[in-house]
Amino acid sequence: xxxxxxxxxxxxxxxxxxxxxxxxxxxxxxxxxxxxxxxxxxxxxxxxxxxxxxxxxxxxxxxxxxxxxxxxxxxxxxxxxxxxxxxxxxxxxxxxxxxxxxxxxxxxxxxxxxxxxxxxxxxxxxxxxxxxxxxxxxxxxxxxxxxxxxxxxxxxxxxxxxxxxxxxxxxxxxxxxxxxxxxxxxxxxxxxxxxxxxxxxxxxxxxxxxxxxxxxxxxxxxxxxxxxxxxxxxxxxxxxxxxxxxxxxxxxxxxxxxxxxxxxxxxxxxxxxxxxxxxxxxxxxxxxxxxxxxxxxxxxxxxxxxxxxxxxxxxxxxxxxxxxxxxxxxxxxxxxxxxxxxxxxxxxxxxxxxxxxxxxxxxxxxxxxxxxxxxxxxxxxxxxxxxxxxxxxxxxxxxxxxxxxxxxxxxxxxxxxxxxxxxxxxxxxxxxxxxxxxxxxx
Amino acid sequence: xxxxxxxxxxxxxxxxxxxxxxxxxxxxxxxxxxxxxxxxxxxxxxxxxxxxxxxxxxxxxxxxxxxxxxxxxxxxxxxxxxxxxxxxxxxxxxxxxxxxxxxxxxxxxxxxxxxxxxxxxxxxxxxxxxxxxxxxxxxxxxxxxxxxxxxxxxxxxxxxxxxxxxxxxxxxxxxxxxxxxxxxxxxxxxxxxxxxxxxxxxxxxxxxxxxxxxxxxxxxxxxxxxxxxxxxxxxxxxxxxxxxxxxxxxxxxxxxxxxxxxxxxxxxxxxxxxxxxxxxxxxxxxxxxxxxxxxxxxxxxxxxxxxxxxxxxxxxxxxxxxxxxxxxxxxxxxxxxxxxxxxxxxxxxxxxxxxxxxxxxxxxxxxxxxxxxxxxxxxxxxxxxxxxxxxxxxxxxxxxxxxxxxxxxxxxxxxxxxxxxxxxxxxxxxxxxxxxxxxxxxxxxxxxxxxxxxxxxxxxxxxxxxxxxxx
Numbered sequence: 001x002x003x004x005x006x007x008x009x010x011x012x013x014x015x016x017x018x019x020x021x022x023x024x025x026x027x028x029x030x031x032x033x034x035x036x037x038x039x040x041x042x043x044x045x046x047x048x049x050x051x052x053x054x055x056x057x058x059x060x061x062x063x064x065x066x067x068x069x070x071x072x073x074x075x076x077x078x079x080x081x082x083x084x085x086x087x088x089x090x091x092x093x094x095x096x097x098x099x100x101x102x103x104x105x106x107x108x109x110x111x112x113x114x115x116x117x118x119x120x121x122x123x124x125x126x127x128x129x130x131x132x133x134x135x136x137x138x139x140x141x142x143x144x145x146x147x148x149x150x151x152x153x154x155x156x157x158x159x160x161x162x163x164x165x166x167x168x169x170x171x172x173x174x175x176x177x178x179x180x181x182x183x184x185x186x187x188x189x190x191x192x193x194x195x196x197x198x199x200x201x202x203x204x205x206x207x208x209x210x211x212x213x214x215x216x217x218x219x220x221x222x223x224x225x226x227x228x229x230x231x232x233x234x235x236x237x238x239x240x241x242x243x244x245x246x247x248x249x250x251x252x253x254x255x256x257x258x259x260x261x262x263x264x265x266x267x268x269x270x271x272x273x274x275x276x277x278x279x280x281x282x283x284x285x286x287x288x289x290x291x292x293x294x295x296x297x298x299x300x301x302x303x304x305x306x307x308x309x310x311x312x313x314x315x316x317x318x319x320x321x322x323x324x325x326x327x328x329x330x331x332x333x334x335x336x337x338x339x340x341x342x343x344x345x346x347x348x349x350x351x352x353x354x355x356x357x358x359x360x361x362x363x364x365x366x367x368x369x370x371x372x373x374x375x376x377x378x379x380x381x382x383x384x385x386x387x388x389x390x391x392x393x394x395x396x397x398x399x400x401x402x403x404x405x406x407x408x409x410x411x412x413x414x415x416x417x418x419x420x421x422x423x424x425x426x427x428x429x430x431x432x433x434x435x436x437x438x439x440x441x442x
Numbered sequence: 443x444x445x446x447x448x449x450x451x452x453x454x455x456x457x458x459x460x461x462x463x464x465x466x467x468x469x470x471x472x473x474x475x476x477x478x479x480x481x482x483x484x485x486x487x488x489x490x491x492x493x494x495x496x497x498x499x500x501x502x503x504x505x506x507x508x509x510x511x512x513x514x515x516x517x518x519x520x521x522x523x524x525x526x527x528x529x530x531x532x533x534x535x536x537x538x539x540x541x542x543x544x545x546x547x548x549x550x551x552x553x554x555x556x557x558x559x560x561x562x563x564x565x566x567x568x569x570x571x572x573x574x575x576x577x578x579x580x581x582x583x584x585x586x587x588x589x590x591x592x593x594x595x596x597x598x599x600x601x602x603x604x605x606x607x608x609x610x611x612x613x614x615x616x617x618x619x620x621x622x623x624x625x626x627x628x629x630x631x632x633x634x635x636x637x638x639x640x641x642x643x644x645x646x647x648x649x650x651x652x653x654x655x656x657x658x659x660x661x662x663x664x665x666x667x668x669x670x671x672x673x674x675x676x677x678x679x680x681x682x683x684x685x686x687x688x689x690x691x692x693x694x695x696x697x698x699x700x701x702x703x704x705x706x707x708x709x710x711x712x713x714x715x716x717x718x719x720x721x722x723x724x725x726x727x728x729x730x731x732x733x734x735x736x737x738x739x740x741x742x743x744x745x746x747x748x749x750x751x752x753x754x755x756x757x758x759x760x761x762x763x764x765x766x767x768x769x770x771x772x773x774x775x776x777x778x779x780x781x782x783x784x785x786x787x788x789x790x791x792x793x794x795x796x797x798x799x800x801x802x803x804x805x806x807x808x809x810x811x812x813x814x815x816x817x818x819x820x821x822x823x824x825x826x827x828x829x830x831x832x833x834x835x836x837x838x839x840x841x842x843x844x845x846x847x848x849x850x851x852x853x854x855x856x857x858x859x860x861x862x863x864x865x866x867x868x869x870x871x872x873x874x875x876x877x878x879x880x881x882x883x884x885x886x887x888x889x890x891x892x893x894x895x896x897x898x899x900x901x902x903x904x905x906x907x908x909x910x911x912x913x
Binding site for chain 2: 051
């Protein structure tokens, strides 16, 4: 990869976990027991049915936009995006075209920031199920998913490695879960990743820089679609980089197409070749009045936002010397973080180490301060009374003493346990170890 | 006199006095249907259980009286096709808001009336189930697209009816058939459960024998609907309450009568004559000048409206008909008629990349000028009057192959439909030789149905053209 730089832009679809659908009152349940149990005239696209926008979904989209540092359009609207597919009952998807709710945001990664182009809201489609019924191959349609609120987060082509792509996606999921607007369960399709991948010849990039057109992108891109795990994303990109490099080195240009990832074979494969750009014939949906996001409404949404995730980690680092990598394992939602914060405050107040608490929580599944205290607390026993017990234990375990003297020092672990059992007390491990060693040596 | 010839209000009055019974009304109405439907082709479907249903509703405001409904309203138990073979035999699994409200108020949907297929047209000749004939003179068309509903009222094959208008589809057939048709403000009545045509234009409304009936029926179908986000939350006044207030001191502007197509024709003369009737009622009447550009105090020519309306409506049609992709509803796309195919192609073109700015987006910009124009005019005038159609009803077969037939027919109402304001057509002349009627289109500002109805009632009483007024 010396001569080429990979350039990746990502599109991520996330199902919001609102109670009801994007434009109807059907239950929104990604784990419905049976197909087609949550449907109505609206999400089935029946004649005469009309969409009515879900306010909660709009507010959550704006919330996400704000959490990603986006600007919010004061006037937004829904547009119809036309294409024919059996799982799209109206012949168009209600989406957003030129006035998305949110635009120009940013997600931080350890490789550098990734610009967010836009965050918009749309409806999910139904699902095709290819099956055999009575020996006949059939395609069935499940409309439970039709009309589920779907947020799309689009990045700038500013991701420069598979590792950064993975980190970006993980970070995005963390932010969304923190806002508690989606569970982002990738297995059930609540979060779907797409990466647009192309390779830039570094030499030509340099010459481009010279001619002041540094934002010029390669003249093709390959869309890697429907990725449902971070690992597959990483592996898929890595495979693409190698594949495209081989083609480029032959002096050819990779075909502009949509590819899928085969996890078993660990390769990407052609799904659809776009011969020309699709014409979706976008126009404002006349069934849905434009949406004014006035200062008051925006203020309300803003004030419902939790402390930013970055701010939270910085504050915990400052107040309790907590490492993000560790403490982030302990919570997902802002609600959970607030409970955690309360626990840390109490711990700090009781002059206990929050850092140790977090360690115990991560490694020993400790959940409360009481459990933490029990784990770390010791009984009040004097050295004298301990020494009496130690003498007895050493007497009963002569072999262990011999072992220790012959260099098997870890036998003390066994001896500590024996002493604690004999004493029926909880004693600090290090202290007891020292007393035992002193006794053996004396 | 037979009970099917009664107006809605009169039927309620006589039922309440127990001078007539629901049985009589249904016997007479069904007799009229049996007698005339084969020839006029008004109804596509009749509810055989209508009387049974009606008897349970006799205590409700509409007293179980029969209401004819245009076939683009979804009705549980009655097939709904919008007169297109694509939807042949489609049994709706849900009820349109308008018919639900009618049923909740004690009205009974006696049957579904013929229309132009998908409401594409102004004649009912594009119906896949054959044209409807004008009951006033069966050699002529009833107008459209709500031609079946207008004809049902005109032929006393119902007590009242429901239609829908995108541009002219209530007012023009009402005019041609010699009945009353009210197009409410866009957003006053719910479009939920109405097979969509031009979604930014469609307005369901009553087609009735008298203005009073239209006001009465509007009360029960209008209002915000949680299933239609484009309905208005503005409160609805009881349009019947001050209906007889009169037209005194109203400032009324006469529009479009200088257009070369109608100048000095009976159509223009009838509108001028109506102006004089209003003057005698104490209104201040003057002619509004016409202009080709936005000009204060003048009405923007309807000439631009034809193009704007055609592009906007065809665009929305092409989108709205996408769902009939052949996968569902039983019939594949070959069942689309000529007119629908024409509109889908034109609409698809005008929304396509590289063309949408030139057509669809440009049309929407011009549309906003019409909105501005009417807003300004209604600061000066209480009401505007014109003709809903440039002519009397045309003979059967007039549609022939003129793709712009409907647009030329509707040119005088298209500006008001694009703006979304309200208007009513009331009979304003009858030609003795042909027995055909002309209508007067009385237009009002947004959500000013009450004012429009008051003026229409006063005119109806004073002019004497409405055959039911004396009943």
